[in-house]
Amino acid sequence: MCESTCGMLASAAHMLAFAPHLCRICLEEDALERLEQPCGCTGTQRHAHHSCIQKWVNEKGNTECEICHQQYKGQYRCVVGMSVQRLALQVAHVCLQVMMQDVQW
Ligand SMILES: [Zn+2]
Ligand SMILES: [Zn+2]
Numbered sequence: 001m002c003e004s005t006c007g008m009l010a011s012a013a014h015m016l017a018f019a020p021h022l023c024r025i026c027l028e029e030d031a032l033e034r035l036e037q038p039c040g041c042t043g044t045q046r047h048a049h050h051s052c053i054q055k056w057v058n059e060k061g062n063t064e065c066e067i068c069h070q071q072y073k074g075q076y077r078c079v080v081g082m083s084v085q086r087l088a089l090q091v092a093h094v095c096l097q098v099m100m101q102d103v104q105w
Contacts, residue, residue, distance in 0.1 A: 025052035038072040039065035050074065 020029040024045045035047035045067060048056075057063050057076045064071055 021047050023047060023049045023052050025049065025056055036074060038074055038076075039070040040068040041065060 021032050021035055022029055022044060023035060024041075025048050028049075030049065032047070034049065036050050036053065037046050038048060038053050053072060053074075054076055057072065058079050060066070061078065063076050063078050
């Protein structure tokens with residue numbers, strides 16, 4: 001039993017050591033120099049594209065990593081609430097259309 005556990009651990013360590021560098025956001029493999037390590041996360045969660053992190057920052061509205069709770073290092077602009085506001089407007093617009101349709105009908 002120990003042997004198989006040890007074997008599994010060894011192969012896991014082997015896989016980790018030879019794991020390709022992935023962007024944790026778009027999950028695409030890329031060269032290490034094209035990836036950034038913006039926070040304290042380790043392992044496969046460690047790397048991400050600058051542009052992917054920027055998009056993610058815009059979407060969630062802050063520059064804190066939700067896994068390790070560190071602020072992302074680097075030039076990330078946090079456009080607070082912009083996408084959320086736009087989404088709310090779109091939802092309001094759709095609601096209005098539905099309401100108007102109801103009235104006409
Ligand atoms: Zn990416
Ligand atoms: Zn992190």
